[in-house]
Amino acid sequence: MHSSLRILHLEDNPDDAALIRRKLSKDIPGCEVHHVENEEQFSKALEASDWNLILADYSMPSAHGLDALALARQLRPGTPFLFLSGMMGEERAVESLKAGATDYILKDRPARLVPAIRRALELAEARERRERDEKQVRQIQGELEKSNGDLRRRNEEIQNFYHTLSHELKTPLTSVKEFISIVMDGLAGALNETQLEYLAIAKEGCDQLGVCINDLLDATRLDTGKLRLEFKPIALEVLAQRAVTAFGPAAARKQLSLRTEVQPGLPKVPLDEHRIAQVISNLVSNALKYTPAGGEIVIKVGLASSTSELLQVTVSDTGCGIPREDHERVFERLYQVRAGDAATGQGVGLGLYLCRELVQLHGGRIWAESTPGKGSTFCFVVPTTQQLLRSNVLVVDDDPDLLEMLRAALQAEFNVLTAHDGVEALKQMDQRTADIVLLDLVMPGLDGPGTLNEIRKRWGAVPVIVHTGHAEGELIDQVLTSSPFTLLAKPCPPKRVLEVIRKVERGMDTAMWKKNHHNVLKPEFQQKSIGAKS
Amino acid sequence: MTTYQQSNRKTILIVEDDVKTARALAIRLEAAGYEVLTALDGVQGVRRALDHRPDLIISDIWLPVGIGFSVAQRLQRAGLGNIPVVFMTASRLPGLKEAAIQLGAAAYFEKPYDPAALLRTIVCVLDTTANHRDHPGTHAHIQGITA
Numbered sequence: 001m002h003s004s005l006r007i008l009h010l011e012d013n014p015d016d017a018a019l020i021r022r023k024l025s026k027d028i029p030g031c032e033v034h035h036v037e038n039e040e041q042f043s044k045a046l047e048a049s050d051w052n053l054i055l056a057d058y059s060m061p062s063a064h065g066l067d068a069l070a071l072a073r074q075l076r077p078g079t080p081f082l083f084l085s086g087m088m089g090e091e092r093a094v095e096s097l098k099a100g101a102t103d104y105i106l107k108d109r110p111a112r113l114v115p116a117i118r119r120a121l122e123l124a125e126a127r128e129r130r131e132r133d134e135k136q137v138r139q140i141q142g143e144l145e146k147s148n149g150d151l152r153r154r155n156e157e158i159q160n161f162y163h164t165l166s167h168e169l170k171t172p173l174t175s176v177k178e179f180i181s182i183v184m185d186g187l188a189g190a191l192n193e194t195q196l197e198y199l200a201i202a203k204e205g206c207d208q209l210g211v212c213i214n215d216l217l218d219a220t221r222l223d224t225g226k227l228r229l230e231f232k233p234i235a236l237e238v239l240a241q242r243a244v245t246a247f248g249p250a251a252a253r254k255q256l257s258l259r260t261e262v263q264p265g266l267p268k269v270p271l272d273e274h275r276i277a278q279v280i281s282n283l284v285s286n287a288l289k290y291t292p293a294g295g296e297i298v299i300k301v302g303l304a305s306s307t308s309e310l311l312q313v314t315v316s317d318t319g320c321g322i323p324r325e326d327h328e329r330v331f332e333r334l335y336q337v338r339a340g341d342a343a344t345g346q347g348v349g350l351g352l353y354l355c356r357e358l359v360q361l362h363g364g365r366i367w368a369e370s371t372p373g374k375g376s377t378f379c380f381v382v383p384t385t386q387q388l389l390r391s392n393v394l395v396v397d398d399d400p401d402l403l404e405m406l407r408a409a410l411q412a413e414f415n416v417l418t419a420h421d422g423v424e425a426l427k428q429m430d431q432r433t434a435d436i437v438l439l440d441l442v443m444p445g446l447d448g449p450g451t452l453n454e455i456r457k458r459w460g461a462v463p464v465i466v467h468t469g470h471a472e473g474e475l476i477d478q479v480l481t482s483s484p485f486t487l488l489a490k491p492c493p494p495k496r497v498l499e500v501i502r503k504v505e506r507g508m509d510t511a512m513w514k515k516n517h518h519n520v521l522k523p524e525f526q527q528k529s530i531g532a533k534s
Numbered sequence: 535m536t537t538y539q540q541s542n543r544k545t546i547l548i549v550e551d552d553v554k555t556a557r558a559l560a561i562r563l564e565a566a567g568y569e570v571l572t573a574l575d576g577v578q579g580v581r582r583a584l585d586h587r588p589d590l591i592i593s594d595i596w597l598p599v600g601i602g603f604s605v606a607q608r609l610q611r612a613g614l615g616n617i618p619v620v621f622m623t624a625s626r627l628p629g630l631k632e633a634a635i636q637l638g639a640a641a642y643f644e645k646p647y648d649p650a651a652l653l654r655t656i657v658c659v660l661d662t663t664a665n666h667r668d669h670p671g672t673h674a675h676i677q678g679i680t681a
Contacts, residue, residue: 178555182562
């Protein structure tokens with residue numbers, strides 16, 4: 001057990017004291033018993049040094065046991081305290097335990113003494129370990145909070161940097177473009193055809209640069225989760241017609257026909273007008289770029305063939321087309337048309353990436369169809385109702401107050417489903433599969449790890465956010481077998497829970513799962529290995 | 535090239551810290567028949583507006599001394615709130631346009647601006663202001679115009 005176990009023994013009867021000392025020395029090797037006779041000595045000994053255990057006679061003329069206990073609790077709150085008494089009724093025993101004693105032993109049952117001491121020591125050790133663990137958890141939480149704050153600040157710095165950068169780039173661009181326009185408009189004297197043609201090329205370059213700068217800013221907003229959509233009912237055909245008006249002159253210059261084909265009687269759909277217009281104009285601008293003179297560009301708007309719950313927009317051209325293997329890749333960030341494919345290798349490769357992200361933010365999908373040499377068709381669909389756009393979030397927690405608080409915080413953006421325990425959660429999932437699950441770990445009945453295990457078995461890789469105050473320990477070890485998941489430490493303000501769910505919804509988190517199996521999130525993205533315990 | 539010749543020349547104050555943009559705007563507006571004043575910062579802008587009482591102000595939003603919004607606010611306090619202000623900015627900070635409209639902006643343009651749209655808007659704003667001159671306080675705002 002202990003190589004040197006120091007026991008402080010308060011006993012006014014020297015015979016009893018000697019008896020105990022003999023017993024302990026014999027039964028507990030390496031045990032050192034320090035005997036004191038009265039409260040004064042006891043108090044001095046307590047102050048002077050640390051003890052592994054305190055044994056005290058319950059009732060002595062010079063010191064009442066309960067006073068000694070109170071003193072010990074005050075000076076050495078963590079040290080186990082055992083009463084040793086010749087006669088101790090049940091009432092007194094309970095009273096002493098309530099006052100903080102670890103245990104009591106009757107003098108006429110000395111066989112209990114050593115096991116009781118061993119048990120008290122084990123308890124003390126366990127408590128110490130728990131306190132150490134708790135301290136460690138608090139420390140980790142503190143560190144996570146700090147690094148989360150750092151990340152947030154850094155995010156803001158990045159945003160600010162890109163805003164400043166875009167402002168600084170656009171200011172000179174404005175005057176360059178405007179002076180070109182002024183010369184072209186003849187305000188600096190008459191121009192010949194060639195001069196006009198060259199200036200038109202320079203002005204087009206300015207427009208491309210302007211689009212690039214805005215794309216760059218949008219891409220940063222997407223990356224930092226700052227891009228928010230504003231939905232209102234919009235007639236998609238109006239946006240298509242607007243694109244025809246805007247690109248009409250450019251198409252005419254290139255001898256291209258540009259027109260719309262609209263299915264009559266389409267409903268208005270909830271969209272961010274500016275963003276969907278951006279997607280359409282991006283697709284049309286690409287079509288213009290890659291279609292040779294004499295070609296045709298058609299923007300079609302209609303119900304999707306598969307379901308009336310989706311509206312479909314297609315932009316088809318008669319351009320060079322895209323090889324099959326690139327149909328997915330064109331939407332990747334920084335995708336570039338291969339050198340030699342076209343003389344029009346412009347742009348930083350953000351356009352279609354932004355299209356895909358923006359369509360997905362609308363709850364839609366975008367894809368390309370193409371036959372090389374014959375032309376390309378870019379299609380996207382958006383849901384016709386807002387309800388379809390919203391993700392179902394299942395919140396599982398046995399704390400009804402927290403459930404209500406989270407429901408209130410989330411319901412503006414998500415369809416919130418709630419469950420008070422694992423069994424209820426699985427029932428909810430049976431009725432209506434959740435897109436995201438926010439899961440508490442400690443619950444009566446089927447707990448968090450058990451629930452997650454079931455979810456993985458039956459619904460596979462549904463995104464799960466484990467929301468718990470136990471960032472370390474057995475529960476986390478259990479739940480790790482059902483990773484990947486995102487870990488969000490409790491307590492966490494509902495607003496932050498909302499932010500995290502938004503990010504998980506946007507799939508920003510999924511990439512990390514693949515790489516790292518799981519990540520700790522407190523409350524923003526942060527990777528930290530929680531599986532490896534020291 | 536269309537010119538917007540005015541019978542009695544209207545004055546437009548340009549508050550813009552980028553000298554090149556200010557110059558380009560001035561060329562454009564003078565060619566369209568307007569009298570043009572320029573100020574390179576917010577304080578100078580307010581001073582010019584008080585001295586010359588222009589018919590319209592085109593103001594950048596981020597200015598070295600006092601942002602464009604504060605120019606508009608100071609003018610309102612000085613009793614010149616009936617002068618329509620067209621805001622123009624290279625920034626894309628969310629909420630900027632909303633703030634401008636809330637402040638009673640006559641129009642809002644993002645840089646690089648479309649000169650034809652700008653000139654059309656100016657004609658329109660000046661017409662509306664002239665029609666409402668007899669009814670102070672019923673200044674009509676053209677909202678949501680973006681280049």
